[in-house]
Amino acid sequence: xxxxxxxxxxxxxxxxxxxxxxxxxxxxxxxxxxxxxxxxxxxxxxxxxxxxxxxxxxxxxxxxxxxxxxxxxxxxxxxxxxxxxxxxxxxxxxxxxxxxxxxxxxxxxxxxxxxxxxxxxxxxxxxxxxxxxxxxxxxxxxxxxxxxxxxxxxxxxxxxxxxxxxxxxxxxxxxxxxxxxxxxxxxxxxxxxxxxxxxxx
Amino acid sequence: xxxxxxxxxxxxxxxxxxxxxxxxxxxxxxxxxxxxxxxxxxxxxxxxxxxxxxxxxxxxxxxxxxxxxxxxxxxxxxxxxxxxxxxxxxxxxxxxxxxxxxxxxxxxxxxxxxxxxxxxxxxxxxxxxxxxxxxxxxxxxxxxxxxxxxxxxxxxxxxxxxxxxxxxxxxxxxxxxxxxxxxxxxxxxxxxxxxxxxxxx
Numbered sequence: 001x002x003x004x005x006x007x008x009x010x011x012x013x014x015x016x017x018x019x020x021x022x023x024x025x026x027x028x029x030x031x032x033x034x035x036x037x038x039x040x041x042x043x044x045x046x047x048x049x050x051x052x053x054x055x056x057x058x059x060x061x062x063x064x065x066x067x068x069x070x071x072x073x074x075x076x077x078x079x080x081x082x083x084x085x086x087x088x089x090x091x092x093x094x095x096x097x098x099x100x101x102x103x104x105x106x107x108x109x110x111x112x113x114x115x116x117x118x119x120x121x122x123x124x125x126x127x128x129x130x131x132x133x134x135x136x137x138x139x140x141x142x143x144x145x146x147x148x149x150x151x152x153x154x155x156x157x158x159x160x161x162x163x164x165x166x167x168x169x170x171x172x173x174x175x176x177x178x179x180x181x182x183x184x185x186x187x188x189x190x191x192x193x194x195x196x197x198x199x200x201x
Numbered sequence: 202x203x204x205x206x207x208x209x210x211x212x213x214x215x216x217x218x219x220x221x222x223x224x225x226x227x228x229x230x231x232x233x234x235x236x237x238x239x240x241x242x243x244x245x246x247x248x249x250x251x252x253x254x255x256x257x258x259x260x261x262x263x264x265x266x267x268x269x270x271x272x273x274x275x276x277x278x279x280x281x282x283x284x285x286x287x288x289x290x291x292x293x294x295x296x297x298x299x300x301x302x303x304x305x306x307x308x309x310x311x312x313x314x315x316x317x318x319x320x321x322x323x324x325x326x327x328x329x330x331x332x333x334x335x336x337x338x339x340x341x342x343x344x345x346x347x348x349x350x351x352x353x354x355x356x357x358x359x360x361x362x363x364x365x366x367x368x369x370x371x372x373x374x375x376x377x378x379x380x381x382x383x384x385x386x387x388x389x390x391x392x393x394x395x396x397x398x399x400x401x402x
Contacts, residue, residue: 097264
């Protein structure tokens with residue numbers, strides 16, 4: 001398996017999973033925004049010029065959620081995915097999908113406006129609206145995390161999706177002062193050796 | 202099962218699946234933007250005030266992708282999900298997740314700017330940027346659909362996610378003139394009795 005990776009990207013989710021599982025993989029590193037990710041060679045692998053990409057024989061996947069389901073199903077006997085008899089089955093599904101459905105659209109806007117656009121094209125209204133909505137989404141996670149260590153029982157792929165999105169929100173500067181459960185949750189996740197390693201490959 | 206539904210929302214995906222499977226369900230209908238979706242009673246069911254919501258005994262799910270995986274796994278013996286031996290396994294995963302990862306974030310921006318915001322707060326720059334990016338995302342689907350009837354072999358849950366997102370893009374006014382494969386694809390999907398019914402419940 002080859003993982004195309006960049007720091008501060010969704011590729012961290014995949015590297016985190018691979019490290020938790022102790023699977024062997026080759027890594028190709030990029031820097032977000034780097035020209036190499038728009039080179040003809042890279043666009044052959046992913047025409048949209050994004051990371052992560054996982055190449056595994058004839059299979060090329062570019063969505064972090066798809067890659068995580070792929071690796072777990074193919075190489076890890078569905079570890080980190082509660083099965084249908086598990087009391088956390090529906091909760092797992094809910095929080096696995098919450099990352100891309102609810103958190104990341106707002107994060108994308110904030111990243112575009114505060115990091116990617118040149119200053120003269122930045123729009124403070126967009127940032128404010130996205131930050132307000134992001135905070136509401138995070139409040140839903142905060143409420144769910146009362147009395148919980150992970151999103152769905154034990155550590156699961158839901159943490160690798162939504163947990164990662166929560167950590168990224170905190171790093172982007174979202175105020176966590178009134179979100180004590182999320183503060184504890186992100187620390188708990190960042191203390192895992194697999195995530196520490198995946199964060200800074 | 203109770204499905205909380207609104208036309209022109211992601212709830213159509215779930216209704217489509219339920220109709221394809223011929224499963225019994227109760228439906229509660231709302232109108233997008235309606236006050237009923239911000240009423241205390243509704244916020245008890247989904248504090249974020251969105252549709253779809255699926256209630257099934259003790260399980261409440263609010264993400265269309267989660268609901269689809271839940272229903273298929275629990276009530277349909279994984280119909281519409283290719284298994285690991287299927288040649289379309291990885292492609293299925295990729296296109297299942299492409300909807301929320303790549304298409305919907307742009308669609309959200311366009312809907313907010315052109316439908317939800319009052320005229321004086323609309324921002325044409327945001328619409329243009331999102332439309333350009335959405336068109337690139339749709340081009341990736343167009344390229345994939347050359348010579349294909351569905352995204353991953355037979356009809357699958359990937360079509361219910363990304364196929365629905367493509368149809369919504371077309372209805373929102375994205376130009377499909379140079380996307381002949383998507384034109385055929387959306388027609389093919391809209392000709393399915395289950396989707397026709399789900400669209401206008």
